[in-house]
Amino acid sequence: MNRNPRLIRFLLCPAMVIQMAGCRQAVAPSEEETAVRLRVITLSEEPVHEPVRTSGTLVARSELKLSFKTGGIINSISVKEGQQLNKGEKMASLDLSEIEAEARKARAALDKAWRDYTRVGNLYRDTVATLEQFQNARTALDVARSNRDIAEFNLKHSVIRAPADGKVLKKLTEPGEMVAPGMPVFLFASTESEWVVRAAVSDRDIVRMETGDSVGLHFDAFPGGTFTGRVVEKGTVADPYTGTYDVEIGMEQAPRNLVSGLVARAEIYPGEPENRICIPESALTEGDGMEGMVTVIRNGRPVKCRILLEGLTDKGLIVKEGLQAGDTLVAEGAGFLLPGSRFELEFTTE
Numbered sequence: 001m002n003r004n005p006r007l008i009r010f011l012l013c014p015a016m017v018i019q020m021a022g023c024r025q026a027v028a029p030s031e032e033e034t035a036v037r038l039r040v041i042t043l044s045e046e047p048v049h050e051p052v053r054t055s056g057t058l059v060a061r062s063e064l065k066l067s068f069k070t071g072g073i074i075n076s077i078s079v080k081e082g083q084q085l086n087k088g089e090k091m092a093s094l095d096l097s098e099i100e101a102e103a104r105k106a107r108a109a110l111d112k113a114w115r116d117y118t119r120v121g122n123l124y125r126d127t128v129a130t131l132e133q134f135q136n137a138r139t140a141l142d143v144a145r146s147n148r149d150i151a152e153f154n155l156k157h158s159v160i161r162a163p164a165d166g167k168v169l170k171k172l173t174e175p176g177e178m179v180a181p182g183m184p185v186f187l188f189a190s191t192e193s194e195w196v197v198r199a200a201v202s203d204r205d206i207v208r209m210e211t212g213d214s215v216g217l218h219f220d221a222f223p224g225g226t227f228t229g230r231v232v233e234k235g236t237v238a239d240p241y242t243g244t245y246d247v248e249i250g251m252e253q254a255p256r257n258l259v260s261g262l263v264a265r266a267e268i269y270p271g272e273p274e275n276r277i278c279i280p281e282s283a284l285t286e287g288d289g290m291e292g293m294v295t296v297i298r299n300g301r302p303v304k305c306r307i308l309l310e311g312l313t314d315k316g317l318i319v320k321e322g323l324q325a326g327d328t329l330v331a332e333g334a335g336f337l338l339p340g341s342r343f344e345l346e347f348t349t350e
Contacts, residue, residue, distance in 0.1 A: 034342075035341075035342040035343055035344045036333055036336045036337055036341050036342065036343045036344070037333055037343070037344050037346055038297075038302070038330050038332070038333040038334065038337075038343050038344065038345055038346065039330070039331045039332040039333055039346050039347075039348050040297060040328050040329060040330050040331060040345050040346065040347055040348070041280075041328070041329050041331050041347070041348055041349065042326065042327075042328055042329075042347070043277050043279070043323055043324070043325055043326065043327045043328075043329055044277070044325050044326070045275040045276060045277055045325050046275065046276070046277075046278065046315070047273035047274065047275055047276075048273055048274065048275075048276045048278060048313050048315055048318065049269040049270060049273050049313065050270070050274060050276065050310070050311050050313060050318060051216075051267040051268060051269050051311070051313065052201055052205040052208065052209060052267070052268040052269075052270065053265070053266070053267055053268075054199045054200065054201050054205075054247070054265075054266050054268070055199060055263060055264065055265050055266065056197040056198050056199025056200070056247075056249070056263075056264050056266060057197065057198055057199075057261060057262070057263060057264070058195060058196075058197050058219070058258065058259075058260060058261065058262040058263075058264055059189070059195070059196060059197075059198055059260050059261070060166070060167075060189035060190060060195060060196075060260060061194050061195070061196045061248075061250070062164070062166075062189070062190040063169070063187065063188070063189050063190075063260070064163060064187075064188045064189075064190065065184040065186070065187060065188075066091070066160050066163070066184070066185055066186040066187075066188050067160070067179075067181075067182050067183055067184050067185050068092075068094055068157065068158060068160065068179060068181065068182075068183070068185065069153070069154055069157030069158065069181060069182075070094070070099060070154045070157070070158060070181050071178070071179055071180045071181045071183075072094040072095055072098065072099065072158065072178070072179065073094065073095040073176065073177070073178055073179075074092060074093075074094060074095075074173055074174070074175050074176060074177050074178075074179060074185070075093050075094055075095040075096070075175065076092060076093050076175055077091070077092045077171065077173070077174065077175050077185075078090055078091060078092065079091045079092075079168050079171070079186075080168065080171070081168055081169070081170060081171050082167065082168060082169075082259075083167065083168045084165075084166075084167050085162040085165070085166060085167070085168065086162065086165055087162055087163065087164050087165050088161050088162060089161060089162045090159060090160075090161055091160045091161060091162060091168075091185075091186060092159070092160045092185055092186070093158060093159040093160070094158040094159075094179075096155070096158055099151075099154055099155050099158050100155060102151050102154070102155075103148075103151040103152060103154075103155045105151075106144070106147045106148040106150070106151035106152075107148055107151075109144045109147060109148070110141075110144040110145055110147070110148045112144070113137075113140045113141040113143070113144035113145075114141060114144075116137050116140060116141070117137040117138055117140070117141040119137075120133055120134050120136075120137040121134060121137070160185060160186065162188070163188070163190070164190040165190065166188055166189050166190040167188070167189050167260075168186055168187075168188060169186075169187040169188060169189050169260050170186065170187035171185075171186060172184050172185055172186065172187065173185050189260055194250050194251060194254075195250075195251045195254050195258055196232065196248050196249060196250050196251065197217060197229065197248075197249040197251070197264045197266060198246060198247070198248055198249075199246075199247050199249065199264075199266055200239070200242065200244035200245065200246055200247065201244060201245055201247055201268075202243075202244060202245075203238065203243070203244075203245065205268075206234060206235070206245040206247070208270040208272075209231055209234060209247070209268055209270045209271075210231070210234075210270070210271055211230075211231050211232060211233065211234060212230055212231060212271070213230065213231045213268055213269060213270055213271050214228065214229075214230060214268075214269050215228070215229040215230060215231060215249050215266055215267065215268050215269070216228065216229075216266070216267040216269075217229050217249070217251065217264050217265070217266055217267075218264065218265045218266075219262055219263070219264050219265075220262075220263060221262050227251060227252075227253050227254065228251075228252045228253050229249045229250055229251045229252055229253075229266075230249065230250050230252060231247060231248070231249055231250075231268060232248050232249065232250040233247070233248035234246070234247050234248070235247065247268070249266060249268070276310070276318045276319070277318070277319045277323055277324070277325065278313065278315045278316040278317060278318055278319070279294065279316050279317050279319060279323070279329060279331075280316045280317075280331050280332075281316060281317060282331055282332050283295075283329055283330060283331045283332070283334070284317065285304075285334050285335055290308060290309045290310075290320075291306065291307070291308055291309070292306070292307055292309060292317075293305070293306055293307070294307055294322075294323070294329060294330070294334070295329075295330040295334035295337070296323070296327050296328055296329055296330065297328040297329075297330065297345065298328075302330060302334065302337055302343065305322055305323070306322055307319055307320075307321065307322030307323055308320045308321040308322055331348065
């Protein structure tokens with residue numbers, strides 16, 4: 001039997017419409033809309049330690065620039081950068097040809113002055129020499145002895161030795177170079193002293209902290225690790241170029257294989273807490289820099305409120321403006337609210 005395709009499509013369409021309508025009726029929501037559960041808290045001021053966040057550089061507290069007492073040509077350098085040394089270990093020496101010659105000349109001059117003093121003394125006792133001649137001989141002896149001591153001192157300090165147990169941070173010269181007196185040859189860090197982090201903070205932060213305040217330290221070289229420290233020294237004069245104040249942080253717990261120059265992120269916790277309003281991060285529905293949006297309950301209805309943030313602590317976000325003690329804040333669930341949505345309040349103390 002031949003059937004008209006157009007007729008079949010025409011007859012199927014009403015049937016499909018009826019079936020689809022039945023499906024819509026089957027999944028249609030109930031007349032009572034499910035209420036959005038809002039967890040709310042009543043805000044109050046509480047004492048918090050707002051940390052001072054800064055960054056600094058790890059250094060040995062005792063870093064020395066080692067040099068020769070006298071100038072001359074470097075004869076040998078027996079250490080390398082990064083090498084660990086024991087106290088008294090030889091590091092470098094000058095060519096001693098000229099310096100030893102000066103020392104020999106000073107010793108010979110002292111011997112002559114001693115002979116002259118002895119001879120003039122005998123003549124003075126025999127009343128042959130005058131008192132002035134005897135006194136001049138004694139003065140010449142004292143001068144010769146001082147010159148001998150200077151030459152011996154210069155000879156002794158023509159060799160650089162490790163002043164303490166430590167590490168060679170930097171070698172600044174090479175053998176064969178001519179150096180002037182006091183010109184740095186090595187940068188040396190003593191491991192007998194503690195490691196410290198030197199950082200800089202603003203004037204607003206320096207007045208909040210005191211020596212002894214606790215510090216949390218983080219190093220990119222030791223990911224995931226948090227090390228403790230204390231403020232051991234704080235500056236009293238601002239840097240003339242940056243306007244910041246120096247802070248020195250002593251490490252209480254130091255990892256192995258520390259090297260000078262590591263960058264550290266520091267969180268300094270001032271000793272005196274300050275009263276602040278803190279909110280959980282889950283209460284923030286929008287954020288842009290230090291501004292954000294939260295929802296509060298006023299007159300029984302949820303209302304969006306713009307706030308200004310000041311910082312972050314372990315207790316949550318510190319609010320600078322926009323909220324006050326006694327406000328009812330939606331801690332969770334505000335993101336599910338739509339215009340006209342039903343809601344239920346669940347008060348919590350968390």
